[in-house]
Amino acid sequence: MTTASICTIGDEILIGQIVDTNSSKISRELNNIGVKVRYMVSIGDDHREIVTQLRKCLNETNIVIVTGGLGPTKDDITKEALKELTGATGYKESSEQMENIVRILNARGIPMIDTNRAQALVPDTCTVIPNKLGTAPCMSFHLGGYNGSSRPSGSGTSSRSGGSSRPSGSGTSSRSGGSSQLSGGGSVLYSLPGVPFEAIGLLPEIIADIKQYFNLEHITHHTIVTFGIPESTLAKRIESWEDSLPENIKLAYLPNPTIGVRLRLSQFGGNSDFSRQIAELQSIIGDAIYGEGDDNLQTVIGRMLREMGRRHAAGQNAIVGVPYTLSVAESCTGGHISELITSVPGCSDYYKGSVTSYANEVKINVLKVPSEVISSHGAVSEECVKAMAEGVLKALDTDFSVATSGIAGPGGGSPEKPVGMAWLAAAYRPRGTSNIIITTQKVGFASSRSVNIERFASYALNLLRLHILRQLR
């Protein structure tokens, strides 16, 4: 099996200032294509430590992925170590990365200084994968027959170091040999910047490069996304279904507080038709399944609002369907639902906006919640959250709306309304009517402020999803 190691460089990790989230995302992608991650290691910005550790990684695994150690202030140490390790004779300037540096500095209105210019310099043994999202380049080193000496052997390396980002020649032929490794037991090392969005942004190119170089076992995955059934309950309900899966299909649970529990089916070899398994699962947990792959509640809601528009247009014999629109009224969630909805590119087609009514007077003045509702039932009540959903739907003139009112904590709780409790509402006004259909839900959690807010928001989105689903049936 093709193996990998992930090495994170940076004193900031070792002093506990930041959490390394890159390694987890990288290992997930490697795992998806059938590469086994043997270990992950984090080391400091220290030349000797970097050389020693990377040499060990190269000797023990086929693929080494390095992140970090490339910021403008500490650039040199990692690059110098990579130069020594790969037997480079010097540095070359990457013109492609220089273009990115100029563009990024220009956009931010920052004048170029020497430290920025130096970021385009790379060891002459590497192939640059340009990083469009940041000033530090991504470097790949294809080390034919790495054996722990500082000078790699094999013609593959020198032929690929000319600056082209696509391998040619011996690299290609070695892939058709049927072995799961490069000919000569070669290793591949990728050095990525540590900034998470830059590292993750480069990952698709790294994965494509790995797939080109190694003959990996054929694995297909299918992920089913669910919401509303806790992991342990779900495991019990689908136990016999899981037991009946064919030998070559494995199931993994991937719980996420915002997305729900994702169920990943992985099939080793064979054809990749999961339709029978999915149909059986659907018959067991029904509407708890809301999507597949990278779907989340907010993308699925957007898709359903567009579908509502298409259906409406078809009913009116219109050609173009205008998506149904959405607004949000938040109290305890403080803007988080709106943030989730606007994380979807193109959401302006259906999303009009939100009112965060943190103060009661905003509920009354902007959302037109009757003050008697608050004085008799309190702001955290079914009556109030219904009035909020109705108020924002009217004020922003949308087809759907969703509202929250609860106690995120740590303060503000009472025996009847404890910290972690919230009322949620979703509202719908059918086009051409003044009738508003509202559904509500009371939820309770016992977590920290931030986790409570996260859960209130995702449960509210799920309530909205089910409300739209009923109109689509």
Next chain:
Amino acid sequence: MTTASICTIGDEILIGQIVDTNSSKISRELNNIGVKVRYMVSIGDDHREIVTQLRKCLNETNIVIVTGGLGPTKDDITKEALKELTGATGYKESSEQMENIVRILNARGIPMIDTNRAQALVPDTCTVIPNKLGTAPCMSFHLGGYNGSSRPSGSGTSSRSGGSSRPSGSGTSSRSGGSSQLSGGGSVLYSLPGVPFEAIGLLPEIIADIKQYFNLEHITHHTIVTFGIPESTLAKRIESWEDSLPENIKLAYLPNPTIGVRLRLSQFGGNSDFSRQIAELQSIIGDAIYGEGDDNLQTVIGRMLREMGRRHAAGQNAIVGVPYTLSVAESCTGGHISELITSVPGCSDYYKGSVTSYANEVKINVLKVPSEVISSHGAVSEECVKAMAEGVLKALDTDFSVATSGIAGPGGGSPEKPVGMAWLAAAYRPRGTSNIIITTQKVGFASSRSVNIERFASYALNLLRLHILRQLR
């Protein structure tokens, strides 16, 4: 210097299912007491891999902290490896941990089964630090003169393995010898459960134990929080100040997209007065400094709004100062600013709420932005963002407001208004006047949608901070 390594055990880490947050928290605590973490490593649930890796850690560092690999279903692998590694002859039952297991299972109403009972068994070379928060015990191994052989030497170990959790005898005398290590170059290994709240809950006892065993250098930290100067520019501007720092004070840059660049001063030995260094830094970068320690923009803004209230009350000879109030109008940031502000417990004292005006009609109808402003200048313009800030301040009746309008991407850009560009505004209406003072800023970034949103939001909060600061002077 006393060194440490942190080893995380668990297949779930290596397949990218969960992010290891324990190592970061542990390394922060070690760093705070002057222990240098040399590396962190994550490995799978595999006997050979565990033994090999931990032997390496014990040979290379004074302190080894292991987390994970102790759940009820996979208990055996880690414990068996620790037994082999520390030369234990067998297992013993920890009566203290058994009490915890019984108590925890009773509280959850779960009957005890063999796998639970087995959790109280530990290698006979260890001292148990009882884990009150979970069923897996915390084990400490004090290995006098560990030298890579599987059987530790030195009387310290055997005298401490009798079950008492406090060391005595030779362990104490070695600490007064002035060396930074145990006599005989001994190592200490702690094995903690992987569940984050259990591991972190045990940390104070681990830290106390380490302080008892090692003579650690006295170290004090002070963190200064800055915003608005990019890391590379900041490094250049404070270069000569950094060079003039006394030998025993070290500087670390800790950039964070939402918080800004934190500068951490660490002093080794001596007294811990950083006031002269901070005053000098202030004279160089002035208002870019906005806080210290764990401060962030939203906590500091809350503090300043409370201070505005106190000043106002003092001016009116009033006893209680009512905090000045804040509202937010968001377009491109979609709710993120409001979310950041409401992440601060107690923010309801000063935060009234927000309007996310994603659609232009919401800008016009709810925020009262004149439609001519949008038709002549566009929604992403200085004129529009000023009108939004003024509109939300009036609609929600607050003292201050902040507003954003920009292009988060990936679509919607144009040559004049590219993706990553935004206009920001902060507004203030002095109490008792109808005059509104507005400040604006244009920013440009070249990142992904989510990072652009994050940066727009933090720059907007910083603009608001500086606007409040001017009123406080």
